[in-house]
Amino acid sequence: MKLSRRELAGALIAGTALPAPAQNPPAAAAVQDAADALRRNSEALARFELPQSTEPAFQFRA
Amino acid sequence: MTDDVFFAGISELNAQLKKREFSAVELVRAFAERLEKTGPRYNALALPLAEVALRRAKLVDEELKRERYRGPLQGIPFGAKDLLSFAGHPTTWGAKPYASQIFDETATVLKKLDKTGSVLIGKLAMVELAGGPYYRTASASLFGPGLNPWDRTRWSGGSSSGSASAVAAGLVPFALGSETSGSIVTPSAYCGITGLRPTYGLVSRHGAMPLSWTMDKIGPMCRSAEDCGLVLQTIAGSDAADAGSAGKSFYYTPQFARKLSDIKVGFAAADPDAAEPAARLAFEQAMGVVRESGVQMVEAKLPDFPYGALTGTVISAEGSSVFEELIASGGVNELEDAYQIEGLKAGLGIPARDYLKAMRIRSLVKQKFRELFADIDVLVAPARYGVATRIAEPLGGGGAVAGNAGDMRSLIPAGNLAGLPALAFPCGFADNLPVGLQLVGPAFSENTLLALGRDFQNRTDWHKRRPPAA
Numbered sequence: 001m002k003l004s005r006r007e008l009a010g011a012l013i014a015g016t017a018l019p020a021p022a023q024n025p026p027a028a029a030a031v032q033d034a035a036d037a038l039r040r041n042s043e044a045l046a047r048f049e050l051p052q053s054t055e056p057a058f059q060f061r062a
Numbered sequence: 063m064t065d066d067v068f069f070a071g072i073s074e075l076n077a078q079l080k081k082r083e084f085s086a087v088e089l090v091r092a093f094a095e096r097l098e099k100t101g102p103r104y105n106a107l108a109l110p111l112a113e114v115a116l117r118r119a120k121l122v123d124e125e126l127k128r129e130r131y132r133g134p135l136q137g138i139p140f141g142a143k144d145l146l147s148f149a150g151h152p153t154t155w156g157a158k159p160y161a162s163q164i165f166d167e168t169a170t171v172l173k174k175l176d177k178t179g180s181v182l183i184g185k186l187a188m189v190e191l192a193g194g195p196y197y198r199t200a201s202a203s204l205f206g207p208g209l210n211p212w213d214r215t216r217w218s219g220g221s222s223s224g225s226a227s228a229v230a231a232g233l234v235p236f237a238l239g240s241e242t243s244g245s246i247v248t249p250s251a252y253c254g255i256t257g258l259r260p261t262y263g264l265v266s267r268h269g270a271m272p273l274s275w276t277m278d279k280i281g282p283m284c285r286s287a288e289d290c291g292l293v294l295q296t297i298a299g300s301d302a303a304d305a306g307s308a309g310k311s312f313y314y315t316p317q318f319a320r321k322l323s324d325i326k327v328g329f330a331a332a333d334p335d336a337a338e339p340a341a342r343l344a345f346e347q348a349m350g351v352v353r354e355s356g357v358q359m360v361e362a363k364l365p366d367f368p369y370g371a372l373t374g375t376v377i378s379a380e381g382s383s384v385f386e387e388l389i390a391s392g393g394v395n396e397l398e399d400a401y402q403i404e405g406l407k408a409g410l411g412i413p414a415r416d417y418l419k420a421m422r423i424r425s426l427v428k429q430k431f432r433e434l435f436a437d438i439d440v441l442v443a444p445a446r447y448g449v450a451t452r453i454a455e456p457l458g459g460g461g462a463v464a465g466n467a468g469d470m471r472s473l474i475p476a477g478n479l480a481g482l483p484a485l486a487f488p489c490g491f492a493d494n495l496p497v498g499l500q501l502v503g504p505a506f507s508e509n510t511l512l513a514l515g516r517d518f519q520n521r522t523d524w525h526k527r528r529p530p531a532a
């Protein structure tokens with residue numbers, strides 16, 4: 001296993017072994033996950049009914 | 063100088079400086095050495111600034127010698143989340159593609175603190191690009207996973223990870239953090255410290271990394287509500303350089319606090335049961351302490367909105383636009399977290415229809431909260447419904463609570479969407495880890511939140527507990 005200088009320093013300072021942090025998924029899974037999240041958000045927003053006169057919650061000041 | 067100094071409050075330290083019990087140089091050196099030595103144990107330190115800090119501290123000592131007093135923050139060391147620019151020094155935003163980034167200008171909040179004689183001793187680690195709704199691993203940072211001083215196998219919370227763990231471990235008396243949706247409240251709860259998310263626009267973000275222009279806030283992370291009030295008073299105020307500035311100041315006025323018996327506090331009766339089993343007793347007892355303060359407790363329910371979809375859409379759309387160049391250049395692929403990388407890329411494809419719909423619904427969220435706060439002064443709820451996540455486990459979606467029902471579990475995204483202030487503070491322990499409550503009030507109600515937090519902390523000592531190794 002290759003350790004960067006920062007990782008090595010961290011390990012020495014830490015003194016005790018820590019569990020490995022959660023790992024990244026395969027790239028394809030992350031791509032799918034991102035697409036699914038946006039789709040779910042989009043569907044939830046589409047289901048929400050609001051009065052036609054409702055303006056967005058941001059202001060532009062000239 | 064004893065170890066007690068590292069856990070003292072701001073007013074106490076300032077009084078000791080004035081009495082010449084130690085000099086600003088001695089205080090700054092002690093904290094800077096501790097931060098540099100122990101900060102890496104929690105992956106909390108982004109950049110040590112001892113040399114610059116000691117030069118500044120010497121000037122403070124000269125002022126103190128001449129009895130030129132600038133207020134309670136004079137001579138007090140602090141740390142700042144590494145999304146705030148400090149001229150001439152690296153500001154990494156916690157992300158590898160920006161590891162060597164240096165700005166010419168210093169963030170407004172750091173300039174304001176400098177004017178009061180407060181001394182920046184280090185930049186503190188953070189989740190890369192302050193996370194947003196994408197990241198899923200505690201290691202989503204240039205500095206490695208933020209480790210919790212109460213148990214280093216647990217996450218310190220994000221995205222203000224280093225700010226929270228540094229305060230909890232007594233490495234700085236206070237720190238600055240930022241919140242888009244949960245990044246002050248969550249790490250404050252997980253690390254057992256007191257954090258204040260100010261009303262949107264109250265504190266200038268000039269010189270801070272943007273993630274979401276309509277949701278970003280900068281706030282203090284401290285040992286107590288009292289300290290949060292003192293820091294907020296210094297960093298708040300109008301700034302023409304921040305397009306979101308509300309043009310308002312904040313004066314911390316505990317002497318004019320409303321009588322607690324006049325304050326109506328809304329709560330959800332189901333909240334303790336919604337928490338992780340180990341944390342329920344702590345929350346029940348903490349709600350009892352709030353009740354005993356004499357406030358009027360009334361049942362309340364959050365307005366019903368798709369909060370998770372709203373925060374996800376707004377932060378994704380704005381964040382991907384902020385980092386469009388990073389995405390186009392391929393630099394985004396250097397980030398640590400695969401979900402973060404793909405989330406940022408996907409966010410560029412959010413249709414205008416969805417973003418505008420989210421922002422239109424957000425208008426209704428603000429309106430409904432105005433109506434809610436016509437009858438209630440403050441909402442109280444668990445800050446997080448459980449203890450800090452294990453670093454070996456995936457995070458539950460960017461550290462923000464996503465919910466669709468109108469219950470208090472959605473209070474973090476709801477409060478952020480409406481731009482409301484929140485105070486998170488420790489209220490007990492579960493599995494030897496801290497848990498906290500949050501108070502949320504109408505815009506610019508920070509003094510009321512602080513009065514309630516102060517009362518809670520006058521009657522409990524959770525905020526004075528120290529992590530085992532600290």
